[in-house]
Amino acid sequence: MPQLSRRSFLQSAGAGLFVLGASAGRDLWAQNPTQTVLTGNHFDLQIGEAPFNFTGNKRIGTVVNGQIPGPLLRWREGETVTLRVSNRLAARSSIHWHGMILPADMDGVPGLSFAGIPSGGDYLYRFKVNQHGTYWYHAHSRFQEQTGLYGPIVIERRGGERFPTERDYVVMLSDWTDLDPERIFSVLKKHSDYYNFGRRTARDLLADVRKKGWSQTLADRRMWGEMRMNPTDILDVSGYAYTYLMNGITPTGNWTGVFSHGEKVRLRFINGSSMSFFDVRIPGLKLTVVATDGVDVEPVSVDEFRIGAAETYDVIVEPKDDRAYTIFAQATDRSGYARGTLTPSPGLAAEIPPLDPRPLLTMGDMGHGDHGSSDAAPMDHSRMDHGQMNHAPAASAKVEHPSTERTPLIDMQVDQPNIGLDDPGPGLRNNGRRVLTYADLHTVGGPIDRRAPGRDIQLHLTGHMERFVWSFNGQKFSEAEPLKFRYGERLRITLVNDSMMTHPIHLHGMWSELEDASGNFQVRKHTVNVQPAQKLSYAVTADAMGRWAYHCHLLYHMEAGMFREVHVESGEGVAQQGANGAHS
Amino acid sequence: MSVLGKLPVALAMFAGAVTSLGAQEQHDHHAHHHAQHPDERTESERAHVPPDPPQHPMGDMSAKEMVEMMDMDDAALFGMVAFDQFEWRDTEGGDALFWDGRAWLGNDYDKAWLKSEGERFDGDYQGSAELLWDRVFSRWWSLQAGVAHDFGEGPSRTWAAFGVQGLAPYWFEIEALAYLGEQGRSAARFSAEYEMFLTQRWILQPKLEVELYGKDDPGNGIGSGFSDGQLGLRLRYEIRREFAPYLGVVWSRKFGETAELVREQGDDAAELQFVAGLRAWF
Numbered sequence: 001m002p003q004l005s006r007r008s009f010l011q012s013a014g015a016g017l018f019v020l021g022a023s024a025g026r027d028l029w030a031q032n033p034t035q036t037v038l039t040g041n042h043f044d045l046q047i048g049e050a051p052f053n054f055t056g057n058k059r060i061g062t063v064v065n066g067q068i069p070g071p072l073l074r075w076r077e078g079e080t081v082t083l084r085v086s087n088r089l090a091a092r093s094s095i096h097w098h099g100m101i102l103p104a105d106m107d108g109v110p111g112l113s114f115a116g117i118p119s120g121g122d123y124l125y126r127f128k129v130n131q132h133g134t135y136w137y138h139a140h141s142r143f144q145e146q147t148g149l150y151g152p153i154v155i156e157r158r159g160g161e162r163f164p165t166e167r168d169y170v171v172m173l174s175d176w177t178d179l180d181p182e183r184i185f186s187v188l189k190k191h192s193d194y195y196n197f198g199r200r201t202a203r204d205l206l207a208d209v210r211k212k213g214w215s216q217t218l219a220d221r222r223m224w225g226e227m228r229m230n231p232t233d234i235l236d237v238s239g240y241a242y243t244y245l246m247n248g249i250t251p252t253g254n255w256t257g258v259f260s261h262g263e264k265v266r267l268r269f270i271n272g273s274s275m276s277f278f279d280v281r282i283p284g285l286k287l288t289v290v291a292t293d294g295v296d297v298e299p300v301s302v303d304e305f306r307i308g309a310a311e312t313y314d315v316i317v318e319p320k321d322d323r324a325y326t327i328f329a330q331a332t333d334r335s336g337y338a339r340g341t342l343t344p345s346p347g348l349a350a351e352i353p354p355l356d357p358r359p360l361l362t363m364g365d366m367g368h369g370d371h372g373s374s375d376a377a378p379m380d381h382s383r384m385d386h387g388q389m390n391h392a393p394a395a396s397a398k399v400e401h402p403s404t405e406r407t408p409l410i411d412m413q414v415d416q417p418n419i420g421l422d423d424p425g426p427g428l429r430n431n432g433r434r435v436l437t438y439a440d441l442h443t444v445g446g447p448i449d450r451r452a453p454g455r456d457i458q459l460h461l462t463g464h465m466e467r468f469v470w471s472f473n474g475q476k477f478s479e480a481e482p483l484k485f486r487y488g489e490r491l492r493i494t495l496v497n498d499s500m501m502t503h504p505i506h507l508h509g510m511w512s513e514l515e516d517a518s519g520n521f522q523v524r525k526h527t528v529n530v531q532p533a534q535k536l537s538y539a540v541t542a543d544a545m546g547r548w549a550y551h552c553h554l555l556y557h558m559e560a561g562m563f564r565e566v567h568v569e570s571g572e573g574v575a576q577q578g579a580n581g582a583h584s
Numbered sequence: 585m586s587v588l589g590k591l592p593v594a595l596a597m598f599a600g601a602v603t604s605l606g607a608q609e610q611h612d613h614h615a616h617h618h619a620q621h622p623d624e625r626t627e628s629e630r631a632h633v634p635p636d637p638p639q640h641p642m643g644d645m646s647a648k649e650m651v652e653m654m655d656m657d658d659a660a661l662f663g664m665v666a667f668d669q670f671e672w673r674d675t676e677g678g679d680a681l682f683w684d685g686r687a688w689l690g691n692d693y694d695k696a697w698l699k700s701e702g703e704r705f706d707g708d709y710q711g712s713a714e715l716l717w718d719r720v721f722s723r724w725w726s727l728q729a730g731v732a733h734d735f736g737e738g739p740s741r742t743w744a745a746f747g748v749q750g751l752a753p754y755w756f757e758i759e760a761l762a763y764l765g766e767q768g769r770s771a772a773r774f775s776a777e778y779e780m781f782l783t784q785r786w787i788l789q790p791k792l793e794v795e796l797y798g799k800d801d802p803g804n805g806i807g808s809g810f811s812d813g814q815l816g817l818r819l820r821y822e823i824r825r826e827f828a829p830y831l832g833v834v835w836s837r838k839f840g841e842t843a844e845l846v847r848e849q850g851d852d853a854a855e856l857q858f859v860a861g862l863r864a865w866f
Binding site for chain 2: 091092101102103104105106109110111112113114115116127128130131141142186189190191194197198199200201202203222225226228408409410411443444445446447448449450464466467469476477478509511524541543544545546547558559560561563
């Protein structure tokens with residue numbers, strides 16, 4: 001075990017545990033003076049600034065009640081909560097309750113829900129909690145989420161947990177940076193590959209030649225060169241800029257959760273990061289996934305799962321051995337990891353596994369049919385065998401691109417996107433572990449609305465890697481009209497990813513009920529990852545009046561334009577909108 | 585208000601449940617909790633409570649107000665200053681300082697570019713400065729148009745400039761500009777560069793530059809035609825991405841009439857120079 005440096009001691013000293021419960025639901029809150037759990041119906045939250053030292057450098061973070069992450073809010077299903085949020089920042093601020101179904105003026109998006117919380121002012125949020133599970137809150141103002149304004153929410157199920165456990169921990173993942181996020185954003189606009197220190201080098205070229213021969217290697221390089229795309233573009237901002245945190249604690253700080261022999265432990269994973277996807281596993285333990293985005297699913301046992309920005313996954317583990325286990329959450333570009341420990345007695349630690357090899361995107365990820373040409377092609381073979389592909393109605397249907405995609409600010413279009421939900425994604429295919437996919441997730445209790453969608457809206461996820469411009473249908477937020485939903489309607493949103501990045505797409509105010517490739521209800525989520533060159537659909541019931549945000553939850557993608565307003569309104573004005581959301 | 589508002593939704597959902605249930609049951613492999621009778625709702629349907637309409641809905645506002653309130657501006661201006669080359673050159677005549685710098689300011693569509701390159705040799709400056717409007721017109725290319733000014737020992741020249749800049753297949757960065765000047769002068773400049781990642785920080789950059797002139801300009805040592813070519817190879821180490829010292833060689837060659845003029849002065853038309861410099865941007 002590595003010796004604790006003074007630095008890592010300081011890191012762990014400032015951090016604590018989100019312990020939700022132990023020994024048959026007994027509350028054991030606030031075991032640590034700095035990391036608190038708030039319960040009840042009335043909450044006073046103060047947004048402010050505080051000094052932090054995660055990396056050896058002192059920086060100012062944006063905090064709620066002095067903490068990063070902010071305090072765990074614990075609510076009860078069926079109760080009404082009142083939250084007075086005051087803003088002690090010099091700038092306007094906001095808090096959005098991610099995944100909560102609530103009135104539009106309680107949603108916390110400045111400009112759409114309310115005017116924001118002015119400097120020195122406050123806002124009173126008040127809404128009835130009609131759901132249960134694991135959620136989170138975060139700022140919806142510029143880069144305040146990146147600098148620390150996020151925290152977990154756990155809502156107790158009315159009548160007790162469907163899958164009761166003896167222990168219950170929040171595991172909130174995030175990406176801390178010592179850099180000014182404005183600087184990160186402007187650097188991405190100038191040199192979008194700035195943070196990529198995993199590019200293919202001359203050595204990789206020689207290694208490929210040895211392995212595959214000159215002609216295949218050059219053919220591969222030629223295809224990427226023709227597209228002017230880089231197969232190592234997995235995350236825009238990497239571990240070069242980020243220190244990955246687990247419950248606000250660095251890997252050396254080692255967040256620790258304690259269990260007793262024979263206990264079931266529920267881990268509520270929340271990805272509260274701004275720009276990072278994580279692949280999570282606990283070597284030696286099977287993870288039984290029981291909920292995602294707050295919604296219970298039929299339990300499924302896996303070795304590993306990928307969690308996109310803003311997603312949540314509840315997993316249950318049953319440690320059998322009297323030893324420590326490492327919770328390992330590696331960034332999907334393998335540039336770093338968050339890490340913690342489950343242990344029968346504090347102070348123990350387990351081996352930290354090495355980072356997996358850096359993934360390379362394949363031609364399949366670019367929507368090119370020629371899947372055999374690149375390194376990690378097996379995905380497609382495994383897919384072909386899968387039953388889901390067989391009764392997919394649109395296995396190889398060509399998609400139409402909206403005319404607004406005729407812009408210089410996109411760099412690729414996918415004519416025949418990949419369908420099906422059973423691809424674990426770049427870097428996880430055929431890794432020898434059982435990896436969760438959306439095809440494994442089945443919501444307990446069916447959809448909230450069994451009506452067939454009355455209409456389809458197709459939106460393309462578009463962007464330009466080099467210019468760092470992101471959009472829907474080739475239109476940035478500032479260039480697009482709001483999407484109009486008719487109050488009460490059930491509609492289908494089909495997303496086609498015309499880019500090489502995975503985008504976690506979040507619709508505020510309404511659930512996204514993901515369908516399989518045949519249109520059957522699969523899983524209810526608030527944030528849906530769309531893989532490169534993938535097409536997927538979800539049904540939405542527009543039962544929430546008002547103006548809502550709809551966006552990619554990669555913060556810098558959102559700021560660069562990958563954002564739309566959704567306007568749910570009664571009456572006419574909705575009908576004239578075309579199938580791609582444009583006014584006809 | 586809220587109850588009345590929800591009534592049509594409830595009716596629609598009920599009707600929808602009645603009509604779609606049969607179809608649902610055929611397909612739904614996973615809904616273990618689905619209803620036995622059409623009027624029984626699923627567990628999720630029972631649990632889901634649509635939210636009340638907002639008591640204080642936000643009104644419309646101008647785009648500018650929206651940008652300010654959301655603090656989200658996808659059309660914001662960005663700017664950059666970059667010295668691709670700032671280097672010492674070991675020339676036949678002695679030490680020379682050479683620069684090739686750019687600055688731009690603009691949004692995703694339109695930018696103002698300021699480009700300058702030149703050398704300081706024996707106390708004298710010779711080079712060019714260009715002010716260009718840059719408009720992106722395709723995925724990888726933008727049009728540039730503006731004015732250019734060449735300065736040095738000889739008579740200075742001012743040009744109208746236009747051309748393209750962009751990224752060609754296989755990651756070649758290309759600049760191709762044509763120039764029209766006074767007295768019917770014309771010129772063209774072309775450059776192409778490439779970056780080879782030897783490691784994540786050691787980067788080898790070959791660069792080719794050529795110049796053509798439509799007309800003799802003896803005062804500036806220029807003959808008409810293909811006048812000047814340079815092939816540079818620079819190896820840099822990126823201490824940070826934006827701060828990279830480098831070493832390199834530049835092979836430069838005068839051609840045609842221009843070469844004649846150089847030879848008349850007793851100099852060689854071709855020269856191999858060692859260079860050492862700094863690449864920096866912010």
